Structure formats: C-alpha cells, structure tokens
Amino acid sequence: xxxxxxxxxxxxxxxxxxxxxxxxxxYGPKEVIxxxxxxxxxxxxxxxxxxxxxxxxxRKRPGPDRRSIEIGKVTSGALEPAIxxxxxxxxxxxxxxxxMQADAGTRCAGITAATLALVDAGIPMRDLVAACAAGxxxxxxxxxxxxxxxxxxxxxxxxxxxxxxxxxxxLQMDGILTEDEVEEALKLAMSGCKKIYxxxxxxxxxxxxx
Amino acid sequence: MECVVNERxxxxxxxxxxxxxxxxxxxxxxxxxxxxxxxLGLFYHEDERKTVRxxxxxxxxxxxxGDSVIGKIVKVLPGxxxxxxxxxxxxxxxxxxxxxxxxxxLSRVYDVGDLIFAKVDYVNEIYDATLFTKASPYGKLxxxxxxxxxxxxxxxxxxxxxxxxxxxxxTTRTKILVGQNGLVWVKGRKEMEDIVEKAIDIINxxxxxxGLTDRIKEFLETEREEISKS
Numbered sequence: 001x002x003x004x005x006x007x008x009x010x011x012x013x014x015x016x017x018x019x020x021x022x023x024x025x026x027y028g029p030k031e032v033i034x035x036x037x038x039x040x041x042x043x044x045x046x047x048x049x050x051x052x053x054x055x056x057x058x059r060k061r062p063g064p065d066r067r068s069i070e071i072g073k074v075t076s077g078a079l080e081p082a083i084x085x086x087x088x089x090x091x092x093x094x095x096x097x098x099x100m101q102a103d104a105g106t107r108c109a110g111i112t113a114a115t116l117a118l119v120d121a122g123i124p125m126r127d128l129v130a131a132c133a134a135g136x137x138x139x140x141x142x143x144x145x146x147x148x149x150x151x152x153x154x155x156x157x158x159x160x161x162x163x164x165x166x167x168x169x170x171l172q173m174d175g176i177l178t179e180d181e182v183e184e185a186l187k188l189a190m191s192g193c194k195k196i197y198x199x200x201x202x203x204x205x206x207x208x209x210x
Numbered sequence: 211m212e213c214v215v216n217e218r219x220x221x222x223x224x225x226x227x228x229x230x231x232x233x234x235x236x237x238x239x240x241x242x243x244x245x246x247x248x249x250l251g252l253f254y255h256e257d258e259r260k261t262v263r264x265x266x267x268x269x270x271x272x273x274x275x276g277d278s279v280i281g282k283i284v285k286v287l288p289g290x291x292x293x294x295x296x297x298x299x300x301x302x303x304x305x306x307x308x309x310x311x312x313x314x315x316l317s318r319v320y321d322v323g324d325l326i327f328a329k330v331d332y333v334n335e336i337y338d339a340t341l342f343t344k345a346s347p348y349g350k351l352x353x354x355x356x357x358x359x360x361x362x363x364x365x366x367x368x369x370x371x372x373x374x375x376x377x378x379x380x381t382t383r384t385k386i387l388v389g390q391n392g393l394v395w396v397k398g399r400k401e402m403e404d405i406v407e408k409a410i411d412i413i414n415x416x417x418x419x420x421g422l423t424d425r426i427k428e429f430l431e432t433e434r435e436e437i438s439k440s
Contacts, residue, residue, distance in 0.1 A: 010270065029270060029298035040336055084239070084248060089336045091298040119223055122269025122362065124248040126239060127224030164224045164246070201222045204250055208220055208267060208418055 001112075001203035003120050011121025013203075015113040018146060019103030024113035026121040029091035043088040047076035049110060051099040071107050072097075078111050078131065078160040078170035084124040093123060104150035105133045111160050111170065112196055119204055128200050129169060131160035132192030134185035136177060141184045143192045157185045163197040166190070213255050213262065220418075221247040221264055228255065228262050237264030252418065267418055271297040271361040271391040273339035277330045278348075280356070280389035281341065286317045293326065293341060296361070296391040301339035307331060308343045325351040327387050327395065347387070354385070354397030357410050361392035363417040367410065374413075374423055381430045382406055405433045 006012035009025035016022075032038035049072040053062045075097065083093070095117065097110040108131035115129045135145040137153035145153055155175025161168050177185065211230025215221060227238060228245040237249045247253070249266040256262075273279070273295065281293035281301060291303040303326075305312070309319055320326060327348050328341040343349050359367065368375050368388060379386050382405055384398030396406045409426055416422060 011268065031298070031300060088298055119250050120268060122249060122266050124237070124239075125223040126246070126248065128222065162224070164226075204222050205220055208250075 001116065001199055003116050003203055003207045009117070009121075011117040011119070011123070013113045013116035013120060015109050015116070017105065017109040017112070018144070019101060020099070020106055020109045021101040022106065022109045022113045023098040023100060024110065024117040025096045025098075026093065026114070026117040026123070027096075028093040028121070029088040029123070030094070032090065032092040037092070038090050040089050042085040043083075043091045043093055045076045045080050045083070045085070045093050045095065047072040047079070047095045047097070047114070049075060049097045049099075049107075051102060051106070055099045055102045071110070074170055074172065075107065075111055075114060079114060079118065079129055081167065081169050082115070082125045082127055082129045082162055083118065084126065087124055093118075093121075102147075104145050104147045104156075105158065107131070107170075108133050108144075108158050108160070112200065116200060116203060120207075127162040127164045128197060129160050130163055130193040130196040130200060131158065131170060132189050132196055133158040134189035134192065136175065136181060136185070141181060141188060143188050155181075155185070157182070157189060159186065159189045159193065161190060161193045163194055211260075213253075215253050217254060219253050220251075221253050222250055223248050227253055227264065231260070233259065233261040235261045235263040237266055238262055266362050268360065269362055271295070273297055273299065273301060273330050273333050273337055274390070275330050275333050277390040278388070279328055279330060279341075279391040280351070280387065280393035280395055281326055281328055281391075283320045283322050283324045283326065286320070286322060288316075291316060291320055293328070295339070295341075296358075296389075296393055297337075297339075299337045299339065301328075301330070301341050303328065303341040303343065307341065310344070320350060325356065325395070327351055327389070351387070351395050354395050355403050355407070357394045357396060357407050359392050359394065359410050359414040360417075361390065363414050364388060364390055364392060366417040366422060367394070367413050369423060374426065377423070377427060378406060378409060378430065381427075381434060401437050405430065405437075408433070 002014045005014045011026040111131040135156040137149040155177045160170035213228045225247045247264045251264040251266040281295040285292040293301045295301045328343045331342040332340045382402040387395040
C-alpha cells in the first residue's frame with residue numbers, strides 16, 4: 001500500500017493486494033457539477049469504479065457497465081458513514097477507482113484504496129474503512145478468495161467495516177451459504193479487515209516518516 | 211481526563227487521542243467519553259485551557275473571515291465578480307468592497323483571469339465568502355509569479371511572527387505575498403524567483419519536521435552564492 005502516488009489529484013493511493021492492482025484518486029471537496037445535485041447540509045459523494053480493458057483475462061470492453069456502476073454505488077455507500085460530510089456543505093467529493101489488474105476481490109481492494117486516498121486528501125473521517133472478503137470454496141470457508149477460488153467456488157461475501165466500532169458499512173453475498181456458514185464467513189472477514197486496518201495505518205504514517 | 215497519545219505524535223483518522231472532558235478545537239470528534247482524531251495530522255493539547263486538537267497535514271482551504279487570500283477572477287457578473295480562491299467554494303467580490311466610484315462595466319476593473327490579493331470579509335454558514343480589496347495592500351497583482359503549496363503548510367512558510375517569510379524576502383530581495391489558501395505571489399529578479407520556488411517546494415515537503423527555518427536559511431545562502439559566482 002502506498003499513499004500520495006499521483007501528483008495532480010488532491011489525494012491518491014495505490015494498493016497491491018495479491019494480484020489485484022488498484023489506483024484510487026480523490027478530488028475535492030469542490031463545487032458541485034451538475035448544480036442540482038448539491039445538498040446544503042452535507043457534501044455529496046460521487047464514486048466511479050472502472051476496470052481497465054487489460055485488467056482481466058479476456059479483454060474487457062472499456063466504459064461503464066452494469067457491474068461497475070453497481071460497485072461505484074456500493075463503494076460510496078460504504079465510505080459515506082465514515083466521512084464527516086456535514087463539514088463541507090454544498091460541495092462534492094469525487095472518488096475514482098481504477099483497477100489495473102484484477103484477481104477477485106477488487107471491490108474490497110477499491111474501498112481500501114479509496115479510504116487511503118480520502119485521508120491523503122485531508123478529508124475528515126470518523127474512522128478508516130477496511131474491506132475484505134470471505135467465501136466458500138471446495139466446501140470450506142476461506143478468507144479473501146483469488147480468481148480460481150472465486151470462479152469455481154460456491155459463495156463470496158465481501159464486507160467493509162469501520163474497525164474502531166465494528167460497524168459494517170458494506171455487506172454483500174453472492175452464492176449460497178447456510179446460516180452457520182454466514183456467521184463463520186463474517187467472523188473470518190472481520191478478522192481480515194482488522195489486519196487490513198493495521199496495514200492502512202502503517203501506509204499512512206510511512207508517508208510522513210512515522 | 212488524560213491524553214492517550216504523546217504531544218506532536220502523528221495520528222491517523224479514528225485514533226483514540228484522549229479521554230474525559232476536553233474542549234475540542236479542530237481535527238477531533240467526541241464520542242461518549244472518548245475523543246478521536248478525524249484527520250491525518252499531529253496531536254497537540256493544552257492543559258490550561260483543556261483543549262485537544264489535531265493539526266491536519268493535508269486538506270483544502272476553508273475560507274475564514276480575516277484571512278488574506280490570492281484569487282483568480284473566473285466570471286464577471288453585472289453586479290459582482292466570482293473569484294476562485296483555491297478552495298471548495300467560489301468566493302464573490304462586490305463593487306462596494308472593491309472600488310470607490312460607480313462603474314458600469316466591472317471588467318474594466320478586474321477582468322476574467324486577473325489575479326487579486328484580497329481579504330476575506332465575511333463567511334456565512336455554508337461557506338459563501340465575500341472578499342474585500344479596497345485598501346492597500348489588497349488589489350490586482352501585476353507581474354511576478356504564482357507558486358502553490360498545500361494550504362496546511364502556510365503557517366510554516368510564514369513562520370513565528372513572520373520570521374521565515376521575512377528571512378526569504380531579505381535574502382532574495384523579492385516582494386512576496388502569501389495567501390492563506392496556499393497561493394504565493396513572488397516578484398523580483400527571475401533567478402531569485404526560482405530560488406523562492408525551490409524553497410517553497412522544500413517547505414511543502416518537509417513542513418512537519420523541526421529545524422526547518424535553519425535548513426531553509428542554509429539553502430537560500432548557498433543558492434545565492436552560486437548566483438553571484440556565475
């Protein structure tokens with residue numbers, strides 16, 4: 001994890017997570033365009049998630065699709081509870097997540113990177129947001145699936161939490177799990193998030209030689 | 211009532227910094243009996259006034275009444291100018307705060323693209339700032355160069371009671387105006403302007419370290435000697 005990698009953005013970060021390679025950049029708070037989206041009691045969050053054509057095995061058709069719009073939406077939902085949006089009324093914070101290389105779990109890597117970029121931009125936050133996935137592969141609950149495990153696996157549960165209070169800001173599930181298995185997967189993913197949290201804190205301090 | 215982290219320690223958002231009934235003064239948030247940091251910055255506390263704060267290392271400029279800023283005219287409307295002050299919000303300048311007599315065509319005073327040095331006169335609850343340029347040293351900036359640094363570094367560039375900026379002005383013989391919004395206007399000989407730019411770069415990078423003034427002084431003197439040699 002690295003912070004402040006892009007010079008033009010207000011805040012930026014780069015995360016390498018196994019074979020996932022993700023850039024995140026933050027612009028703002030700035031003037032709201034288009035104007036009618038502005039809220040006079042808080043800042044609005046606009047999240048863009050994009051996969052590069054060369055990020056996956058078969059070339060991905062460039063441009064937004066159903067999946068990237070969905071991930072952009074859940075990412076802004078996962079980050080908004082942590083940001084003190086009331087501090088910047090009538091403004092907007094733009095987050096762009098760029099997946100350079102994908103190997104399953106890119107939304108978690110994206111949220112983790114976006115959090116670092118937000119802190120780098122100096123946007124006040126209640127807590128960092130750490131994300132991690134758990135899943136079921138070969139009838140076993142495992143942490144952070146890779147591409148092969150994900151494609152042939154039975155389930156995938158990405159979550160994002162604010163580790164200080166253990167508040168869950170993102171919870172999705174793809175596949176079929178029993179009630180007990182969900183509990184186990186959540187517990188596993190939570191412990192993964194805590195590890196990610198420690199790495200985030202370290203990456204932020206490294207920029208200032210801490 | 212005690213502090214959990216040391217004075218001047220680097221903290222990340224969400225770090226528990228203190229417990230008990232402190233007065234909060236920026237960069238922190240209270241939850242129940244505990245005080246948490248909200249930004250990446252350095253922790254400070256004052257026992258006398260019972261305040262804790264975290265001074266941010268990053269962040270955009272938020273307009274505050276009384277600040278001096280450097281802005282760029284982005285639009286001339288029939289009754290006012292709109293000014294980009296390098297912040298999340300566009301500021302406005304009204305003719306009564308800028309000129310003495312009535313003028314029909316405002317673009318004759320300040321046109322789009324002009325740089326102005328202005329005082330923030332008034333800021334309302336949603337950060338709409340009104341500027342003021344009627345008195346010296348405020349007004350249009352002619353010539354010179356504009357350099358940028360992070361708004362959170364501006365206090366370091368100015369130094370205690372202006373010591374740093376005074377030293378830079380003296381050694382390079384330039385005119386310098388510093389805006390609280392992170393824009394710096396420098397006018398002098400071309401070589402000297404370049405030196406000031408490099409000095410600002412150093413401050414931008416190393417603002418959180420101590421002994422900065424001495425290092426800048428050393429840097430300025432070696433650079434000046436090189437110029438006088440060539």
